[in-house]
Each structure stands twice: as C-alpha cells, then as structure tokens.
Amino acid sequence: MDNLTCLIADYASGLTFDELPEEVIHAATQRIVDSLACAIGAYECEPARIGLRLARGAAPQRHFGRILGFGERSTAEDAAFVNTAMIRTLDFNDQYPGGHPSDCLGAFLALVEAAGADGRRLLSSMVVAYELFVRFNDATGLRVKGWDQGFVIGICTAAGLGHLLRLSPKVLREAIAITVVSNVPMRNTRAGELSLWKGAATAFSTRNAVFATLLAAEGMTGPDRPFEGKHGLWDLITGPFELAAFGGRGGLFRTPDVQLKYWPVEYNAQLVVWAALELRSLVDWRDLAEIDIGTYAFAFSEIGSEPEKWDPKTRETADHSLPYIFARTLVDGTINLAAFEEPAYRDESLRPLMNKIRVRRDETVDAIYPETVSIRVEATTNNGWRYHLEPRDPLGHNKNPMQDKDINDKFVSMAEPVLGQERTPAALERWWNLRDLLQLSEALALLDMDSAAGRGAKTENRAEKL
Secondary structure (H helix, E strand, C coil): HHHHHHHHHHHHHHCCCCHCCCHHHHHHHHHHHHHHHHHHHHCCCCHHHHHHCCCCCCCEEEEEEEECCCCEEEEHHHHHHHHHHHHHHCCCCCCCCEEEEEHHHHHHHHHHHCCCCCCHHHHHHHHHHHHHHHHCCCCCCCCCCCCCCCHHHHHHHHHHHHHCCCCCCCHHHHHHHHHHHHHCCEEHHHHCCCCCCCHHHHHHHHHHHHHHHHHHCCCCCCCCCCCCCCHHHHHHHHHHCCCCCECCCCCCHHHHCEEECCCCCCCHHHHHHHHHHHHHCCCCHHEEEEEEEEEEEHHHHHHHCCCHHHHCCCCHHHHHHHHHHHHHHHHHHHCCCHHHHHHHHCCCHHHHHHHCEEEEEEEHHHHHHHCCECCCEEEECCCCCCCEEHHHHHHCCEECCCCHHHHHHHHHHHHHHHHHHCCHHHHHHHHHHHHHHCCCCHHHCCCCHHHHHHHHHHEEEEEHHC
C-alpha cells in the first residue's frame, strides 16, 4: 500500500480513548449530542423515509445495523444510509470548511451494537473521523476543484468504522483503498436548483464506506496505491499533498475546531441570519430600498450567485439561498424549520424584498476567511438613510463557541416534539454521559419514536428477537 493509506490506517487502528485530552472528549460529546438533535428533528424527512422503505425486512445475523429512532435493524449499510440522511437533511449539523464530519456518525451509530462497543470506543471512533476530516479538507481543497464532500466522508467513515470494529491495520488499509478508488462524487449535487440528493449524497457515501469496510473485513483486497499510484487521486485530481501531523502523533487535536450551527441553515448563512436580525432591530424592512451584501467567495458561489437562489422551488434550494434566508429573517424576526416548508419558501409576497438584495464577493471579507467569518451589509432606505453592518464569527464558530446550554436547548427543541417531555431529558442526560456507558442499546432505545409513544417494551423485545 502507498504511504498515505498506511498512515491513515495506522492512526485509525492505533488511537486510544486514553490518549484523548479532556477538551477533545467534551468536544466530541457535544457534537454527538448536537447530531442526535438533528437526526431526531428530521426523522420524517423524505430521504430517510425512502431509505427506510428499502431497508425494512433485511436484518442479517452478522454486522446488523440499527436504524436511529425506529428501533429497527437492517443491513449495516442500509442503516448507515438512513441514519446519515436523518443527521444531514436539515443542514443543521456541524461543519468544517469542506463539509460536515458528523455525516460519518450515521455509520458508527448503525454498527455500535453489532461491534459490542462501549461509549468510549464510539467517541474515539468519532475523533478518528473528525481528525482525518479536518486534515483532508485543509490539505486538498477538493470542493474548490469541483468535487463533493462525500469523498472525504467516505475515507473518514471507513477509518472510524475500522476503529470501532477493531480491525487490524492491514484490513483497514484495504477498506480505505476500496473506498478511495470507488467514490469520487461531483459537486454538481450542490449547484442550481437543489434536490433531495443534496441531503442524501453523504448518506450514500457512508453507505458505500460501510460496505467497503465490511468487504475488507471478510477478506476483500483493494488497489495498492489509491492515493499515490498511477491513475490514483494525486495523479488524476489533487497532485501530491501531505496531511498535517495527527492529534496524539505530534500534532494538535482538531476536533474542537469543528463548528456548530445555532440556526437551521447551511453554515455560510449563519451570519446572514444574525445580520438580518441586527438590521431588523434598526429599521422596518418595509422601508428598505436596496440591500448590498458582500461575502467571501465560497459563500457567494454556494448561496448567492445563481438565479435559482432568488426563486427557490425546493427546500434544499431555500436553505442554500442567501436572499431567501435574509429576507425571511427580516420579515419573521427568526429563522426556523417552518421557514423551509413549501408555503414559506414559495411565498410570492417575499419575492419583492428578495429582489432588493444584491450579493457579491467582497475581497476584504474573502481575505480573512476561514479564520474569520464575516459579511458586509449596506442597506439603503427609501428616504436615503444607509445602515452599515459587519458582523463576524457567528455563534457556533470555534472563536465564538456554542456552550452546553445552547446544545441542550437545541436538543430539547428538536427532540421534545418527537420524544415527549419525559423521554427527552432522559435521552439528553444519557448521551451527555456517553463516555461512561458500557453498552449503547439502552441509550439508543431512548431515541426510538415507538418507545416515546408508549410502545417501548414491544420495540425492545422485537430488537432482542432479531
């Protein structure tokens, strides 16, 4: 195998929970609680329902997968798809420039029972994935080259899952190689009018990585130089690159640098919401004649450069539309999940305000991104008054982190309508204490909707029989 494949496999198999600093354990726990909140809030989402229809009725004796929230078992890869779709669809989960490392968690949660892993093993698997995710995105810039985040998600899922399953470095190398050469998705997923696939693309990547890892565990071998060899990643796409030293292996742990979201919109729009709220506190939106918004190049490309963003016809386009999110917040005084229901994003009365919004790339803002996230807003009223705003680093940025209370509030707001007032705090407490759990079945059962409806015994007995 080439050097990079061996480096990744050795790190994934060798890292231990005892090596993790307390702040890294806490950061990982925050992010899994946050991800579960996103999953519970999205349990009825269409991508998960589609995956669930295909997953039901398939529960192998070996390497079964648990489907979050439904108390059901299926194949590991199908469960990983459904779980990741739930975590990802609302675009409310964590992010690091390049994508969403929590997309990997759907696979780990699917297989944690079959692996017989405890809470500490789950956390260290998560750290493996997050540490790799940050380094790959720092080193490759794949999204700038037009490749989607699922490529890195696949590698990180295979590595973290191999850690969870305690696979040897040799087997892990095969799993990583198979994943690398088989999954290079295009970023067309996130261009133009966005579809359901926007929220399911990384679920597909985790599904493929799970299958690749289980194939390797059964003896499948992969190409020997997936990164560095002829027609490998370096040759075809990236050119040579080096990953920064890993946490615990001469480098800093980077998991705490992964950012959380306070608002249910994609990360580049977090600051857009705060800016709209600030402007709303200064002027009545009805008095506005025009709004000029300067942002960094990636935000401009992602949420402010295409005509579809001024007339969103799908949920996925709306939560990637800077003008829609800004206008909706100005009018409503908040942004919430209801803003992404069809009557809201197709609201014709909002279009005149959206058409007053101009979005452009601002060189000053771009120069300090991603270390500092900022936007510049200049709003002009009908009577000639001008308002200048330049907010920076939204709540959830690593320089302005969300606190445990913020995450608790997010979890309760997402889970209580689904799990109920009694089960929600019990689930929240259990997952905050993840590091002390010897097995995860009871903690996972607390997230089951059937249990919340008073049918918990039936669900748990059925799971035992399967």
